Amino acid sequence: MSPEHNSIRHDRDSVARTALALLDEVGLADLSMRRIAARLDVQPSALYWHFASKQDLLADLSDRITTAIGSSETDVLATARAIRDSLFAHRDGAELVLSTYALRRGSFLAQTALIAALRRSDVDDAEDRAAALLHFVLGHATLVQQRMHADSYGALPADGPVDVTAGLDRVFDLGVTALSGVERSPAAPR
Known part of the structure; x- marks a missing residue:
């Protein structure tokens, strides 16, 4: 051209x-x-x-995917849900953010939001818990996206549940609550 x-x-x-x-x-x-x-x-x-490279572009995309999170959420569970939902907003969003995070090139906005939410809850080891929570959120979201992809291609066993994500909100909330050490807000049912 x-x-x-x-x-x-x-x-x-x-x-x-x-x-x-x-x-x-x-x-x-x-x-x-x-x-x-x-x-x-x-x-x-x-x-x-x-x-400069495709990895630089992917890091930028990772930040764009997670930029809407901010630290406006009121509690840890709401922040974790906002991160997860931002990953679900894009095809392979969880995989992309996970890969840039693994290379220490992205996802800083998500981790910063988790640290802020944990600090608002007076958690002493907010940085370590935020890292553990982000690992959990990224893994959980990647699992869900993989199941959704497999379901869309008919690759899941026919005898499995109709909704491949059934029960995963409950598991997600349980994992976030356990890792954060912060009790679930009664005003945050999903």
């Missing part, structure tokens, strides 16, 4: 928004720099003006 062919200039934000839209369409496994570039009608090398 020649510069004359593509007169639209893309910035970091437009590249990331396009990548996030593609993530929702094709999933993490099929999200490539080549595919993003094709959607933007540019050469793949043009993306590297905005992101």
Whole structure:
């Protein structure tokens, strides 16, 4: 593609928004720099003006997925639910955030929100508990997304439950409550 062919200039934000839209369409496994570039009608090398590597782009997407969490939630369980729900808002959102977190490149917003919620609950070891909670939330959300994908492809056993996520809210709440050391708020049923 020649510069004359593509007169639209893309910035970091437009590249990331396009990548996030593609993530929702094709999933993490099929999200490539080549595919993003094709959607933007540019050469793949043009993306590297905005992101030094695909991992940098994925870290940015991870932050975008979790940015809505903030620390506005009133308690630990509500914060954990907000994180989980933000992961569910995007196809393979949990897997993407988990992978960037594993490489220490993303998910800082989620961990910061958990630390703040734990501190509001007067938990002494808020940083350690926040890390444990984030591990649990990421693992739980990844499990649920994997089950939903398998169900959508008919890959689950036919004799299993109709709703592949049945009972998982209860398990999620139990795990968050146990790990946080904070009693569940009576005003927070799900």
